[in-house]
Amino acid sequence: MKAAAFDYRSAGSVAEAVALLAEGETRVLAGGQSLGPSMNLRLARPQRLVDVKRVAELRDVAADDAVCRLGAGWTHAEIEDGAMADFSQGMLAQVAHGIAYRAVRNRGTLGGSLAHADPAADWVNTVVALGGTLVVQGPSGQRRVASEDFMLGAFTTALSGDEVLVAVELPRLGAQARWGYHKLCRKTGEFAKAIGVAVLDPGSGLARVLAGAVEGKPVTLPQTAERLREGGPAAALALLPEEAEARLAHLAPNERALRVVAVRRAIEAMAEG
Amino acid sequence: MDGMDQHGPAVAGDGIGARLRRKEDARLLAGRGQYVSDIRIAGMRDVAFLRSPVAHARILSRRKPEGAEVFFLDDLAGVKPIITRSAIPGYKLSEWPVMAADRVRYVGEVVAMCLADSRAAAEDLCEQVEVEYEELTPITSCAAGRAPGAPLLHEHWGDNLFLQTSFDSGIAPVIESAPVKVELELSCARQTMHPMEGKGVVAWWDHRAGQLVVHSSTQVPHVIRAGLAEVLGIPQAMLRVAPPDIGGGFGYKCQLQPEEIGVAWLALTRKAAFRWVEDRREHLVAGANARQHHYKLTAYADTRGRLLGLDAEVSVDTGAYSVWPFTAVLEAAQAGGNLPGPYDFRAYRCKVFSVATNKPPFAPYRGVARPGVCFAIELTIDAIARAVGREAADVRAENLVPGAAMPYVNVTNKHYDSGDYPASLATVREMIGLDAFRAGPKRDAKGRYLGIGFATYTEQSAHGTKVFATWGLPLVPGHDQAHVKLTPDGALEVKAGIPTIGQGLETTLAQVAHEMLGVPIGDIRVTLGDTATTPFSTGAYASRGMVMAGGAVARAAEVVAGRVKAIAAHLLQAEAKDVVFRDGRIHAGAASVSYADIGTAWYIRPEQLPEGVDTGGLEATEGYKPETDNGVFSFASHAAKVAVDAETGHVEILDYCIAEDCGRMVNPMIVEGQTYGGAAQGVGSALFEESPYDEAGQPLASTLVDYLLPGPAELPRFRIRHTETLSPHTAHGIKGVGEGGAIAPAGAIVNAINDALSPLGALLSDIPASPERVLAAVARARA
Structure with missing residues (x-):
């Protein structure tokens, strides 16, 4: 399949991209590893693409003791390779390493993946698991959206048609922090069937547990996380099935069981790590 | 190659037996191969095919966009449908039109041919063609096709069977007297063959030679020349088929293709150059044409597990039409004839049904029926071993045709020319370390269940005139020149x-x-x-x-x-x-x-x-051609060691050993390459690959996101040992080896999974052994 005809523009700045989006019938090209195949299958038929590959400000990195702000234009491969100083105790590099194949990672971007909002995508689940904040720019300037409010459902986000995802703010994990990330894939590089994430930072008190690849937005498990903070992995594991049953009630029992396995293994990996 | 067992004989020099690097790799590995889509001809235009979006329907109307270069069947004056005759009694003929005009019988069937200056523009034209369908009830399984009162694909047949055959060596006494009886029902998924390069064809008119030149990605250029000439109604002398480099065949490119005919017709009638290159989506939709078998088996044995007789019913989900020239029933003939495999028993009854369904026409895929029948007989051997409470490897060894019995004519009149089958099994048993494994833990540190499984097969290679004549093909191979x-x-x-x-x-x-x-x-x-x-x-x-x-x-x-x-x-x-x-x-x-x-x-x-x-x-x-042209039999045993995660259903292959014998090896490195590639495809059949259809006949795996192929990370390091038992019938004692690797993996791997899950009492019977099927088997055992 070949894509239907479309126009292509390359933006030099976020403002330029936003202006082009505001003219309508335009979509952002931010690596194209999902949009490209969709267009070739003619499932997506944008009249115009605005490519943000060359927008320098999407590659800004700013960090303080508590928060790191990472531009949305970084590729998975750059994150995997440690192109910016690590603030996540190796978590982002490891998650990036597990995304698809290197050829996809060379082009696909953090922001592109988040804006595409595939429920099984790694960044979608990682950013929520870390309780991050997304920075979005539209015609009237920038706004910040909590990660749990950004994804509305499968392939839908809080972005409006004239907004560009600019950056992601993530908490700096301290030296004592532990994390576990487990995904169930039939083969290397496939989208996950189930994702489990657990993060615990005794220094900041951050404790998060998440079940991902759940057909819609990721589901956080705050009670399990609280147990994790208070009583450690064993206590968290004891509560996990009960909370999962309540919060993943929309899934069939066998589907729910796979998410529980993924979360449990993430917590166990954290305990071992 | 480090870490791999390789015991190929070292033959000095560059002749037969030398481990020589491939001459063609200088271009192929450097990206300088020339495939169909690398061919550039001035003025060449692109073709896209409009395909049926429904599985079974009457076409009520078709309308072309104004002024566009769009062709329906009616425009292809003089072009005949693909009709594949066979000498087999009872075989029913299908008429496969180059494009559907009044009826479609599978999703992906060609309905119109659109011509433009680029593929994208040709696809734009496809979107503008209007076709009105009146949907009919589709047949999406063998059971549905065989059911009384089923809707008919080809009305004049009176049923949905290309062919029904039955064979009985006289099994009745065994049924009455055998102390052990084992019943199995098994299924192999429909698969899509995956050469690196899909189909493709460039055709042009050579004014100087006065010839239609067809560059097709085909395994059978001389045969396609005959087929194209017949369908187009031109003399063969006016036709040159010149395949460029071909990125794998596997049987997918062993047939006359409607697309080939359409593009050749354009070049013939317009005296210009045209191109069609299959994309992965049309490949996965219109090319899902292999492997789908269903088995009902009853095996009879003595109390030691010696196989006394096999009663089988095999159904092949054959698709809508017969491919040319290998017919819709080659698969069935191979299935019925090869199910007894390398085993020594004399009572065999088999009914084989080639069922017409609303799916792409079935084609012979590497191994042709034998991956399915090997899976079936090897699971049967393990089931017998379970029934008599013995080690499956022992039962298997005692049932194999012994070396001393060679040459051996089996119950279906296969002439096994040479080889020691039990010795090959003993080799992989030792390589995989069965005895040490049996003495050790059954679960690993992660709690996964561990198991070992075996499969042994014969590979009838280089079938000669006599064999193909028996199958009644339209074109019987004689001397190669x-x-x-x-x-x-x-x-x-x-x-x-x-x-x-x-x-x-x-x-x-x-x-x-x-x-x-x-x-x-x-x-x-x-x-x-x-x-x-x-x-x-x-x-x-x-x-x-x-x-x-x-x-x-x-x-x-x-x-x-x-x-x-x-x-x-x-x-x-x-x-x-x-x-x-x-x-x-x-x-x-x-x-x-x-x-x-x-x-x-x-x-x-x-x-x-x-x-x-x-x-x-x-x-x-x-x-x-060999003087004795019954085919010569290569053989091998495979052993797989797996870890099964009973919580997720995931299977990891921990070790995989192959002991193979293809007679005299011309180049051991190439034999190993063929074996790795075939075994990788076998792993695909065992664990990953599936082209499922829904009840409406819609294919559910139309991209490689949904159709999973094993990649390097999913494949084990295959460890190979060779022996060379020369064929008495062929020049230099050579036997064929191209298909063998693909035959045994499903049997060995699923036997290993069932061995692993034996503490839970779970048994797999369908492939691929996907996580869902593994979990379902575990759940059934626990229920």
Whole structure:
């Protein structure tokens, strides 16, 4: 399949991209590893693409003791390779390493993946698991959206048609922090069937547990996380099935069981790590 | 290659048996191969095909966009449908139109051909064609097709069976007397074959030659020439089929294709150049055409597990039409004939149903039915072992045809020519470490269940005239031919009609020629497949190339060798019988001449030639087929060790061992390459690959996101050991090896999974053994 005809523009700045989006019938090209195949299958038929590959400000990195702000234009491969100083105790590099194949990672971007909002995508689940904040720019300037409010459902986000995802703010994990990330894939590089994430930072008190690849937005498990903070992995594991049953009630029992396995293994990996 | 067992015999030099690097890799591995989509011809235009979005429907109306170059069947004046005849009694003919006009029978069937200056523009045209369908009830399974009162795909048949056959050696006494009875019901998923390069065709009109030239990605160029000429209604002399490099075949490119016909018709009627290259989506939708079998088996044994008889019913989900030339029933014939496998038993009853369904027409895929029947018989052997409470490897060994029984004619009249099957099983049993494993833990540190499984098979290769004639094909292969010519400067040109599809024939045929004629391997140039420049071959399929084309090259080279020796003897003033080829020169006693000296004498300085020189010169075309052409049987045993995660259903292959024997190996490295590739496809069948359909006949795996192929990370390090039991029937004792690797993995792996899950009592019966199927089996066992 070949894509239907479309126009292509390359933006030099976020403002330029936003202006082009505001003219309508335009979509952002931010690596194209999902949009490209969709267009070739003619499932997506944008009249115009605005490519943000060359927008320098999407590659800004700013960090303080508590928060790191990472531009949305970084590729998975750059994150995997440690192109910016690590603030996540190796978590982002490891998650990036597990995304698809290197050829996809060379082009696909953090922001592109988040804006595409595939429920099984790694960044979608990682950013929520870390309780991050997304920075979005539209015609009237920038706004910040909590990660749990950004994804509305499968392939839908809080972005409006004239907004560009600019950056992601993530908490700096301290030296004592532990994390576990487990995904169930039939083969290397496939989208996950189930994702489990657990993060615990005794220094900041951050404790998060998440079940991902759940057909819609990721589901956080705050009670399990609280147990994790208070009583450690064993206590968290004891509560996990009960909370999962309540919060993943929309899934069939066998589907729910796979998410529980993924979360449990993430917590166990954290305990071992 | 480190870490792999390799015990290939080391043969010095560059001839038969040498572990020689492939000549063709200089271009293929550097990205300089030339495939159909690399061909550029001035003015060439692109074709896209509009395909049916529904599985079964009447076409009520079709409308073209105004002024566009869109073609319906009615526009292809004089083009005949694809009708594949067979001599088998009871076989029913299907008419496969090049494009559907009044009825569609599967999703992906071609309805219109759209022509534009680019593929994208041609696809735009496809979107503008209006077709009105009245949907009919689709047949999406063998059971549905065989059900009384089922809707009919081809009304005049009266049922949905291309063919129903039955065989009974006389099983009744065994049924009455056998102490052990085991019943199984097994399924193999429909698969899509995955060459690296899909189908594709460029066709143009050669004004100078007055020929239609078709560059098709095909395994069978000389055969396609006959098929295209027949369907287009032109003489074969007006048609040249010239395949470029081919990125794998596997059977997918072994048939006359509607797209090939459409594009050739354009070039023929418009005297210009046209191209169609299949994309992965149309490949996965219109090409889901392999492997789908259903088995109902009852095995009878004694209390030690000795197989006494097998009662089988096999259904093949054959799709909507018969492919040309291998028919809709080759799969069924192979299934019924090969189900007994390498086992020694004399009571066999088998009914085979080739059921027409609303799916793409079934095609022979690497192994042709044998991966399915090997899976079926190997699970049966393990089931018998469970029933009698013995180690499956022991029961298997005792049931195999013993080496002392060779040659052995089995219950379906297969002539096993040579080999020690139990020894190959013993080899992989030792390699995989079964006895130590049985003494050790059954679960690993992660809590996964561990198991070992085995499968042994025979691979009937190089089936000859007699076998194909029995199957009643429209075109029965006879002698394969090759042409060998010494050039004036002493190099050698080898030409054969079999195409190169990635199997290394440019190297192995050169090795054969070198063996016979002594010309340095680097001076041998092999040209394959082009009907304008090569002698006839039915092509590259059925593990026949090395035996058939190799035999033809050997014979032609032998003829030329005799003439070279006669001229050399004259130049060296020696007797021809004293002339030998050694170290790239031609010797008699202490004196020698070069091949260039011989070439010079024949072509340039004929005054040097002896009186009465053979006027055939330094070139010869010869044909070859084995005198006994029942096919020669390669064989192998595979052993798999797996870890099964009973919580997620994931299976990891921890170790995989192969003991194989394909007679004389022309190039052990290429034998290993064929085996790795085949085994990888077998792992795909065992664990990953599936083209499911919903109840409406819609294919559910139309991209590689949904159709999973094993990648490097999913494949084990295959460990191979070779033995060489020479065939008594073929030149140099060579047997075929192209398909074998793909045959055994599903049997070995699923037996290993069932072994692993035996503490839970869970049993898998369907492939691929996906996580869902593994979890379902565990849940069934717990219920």
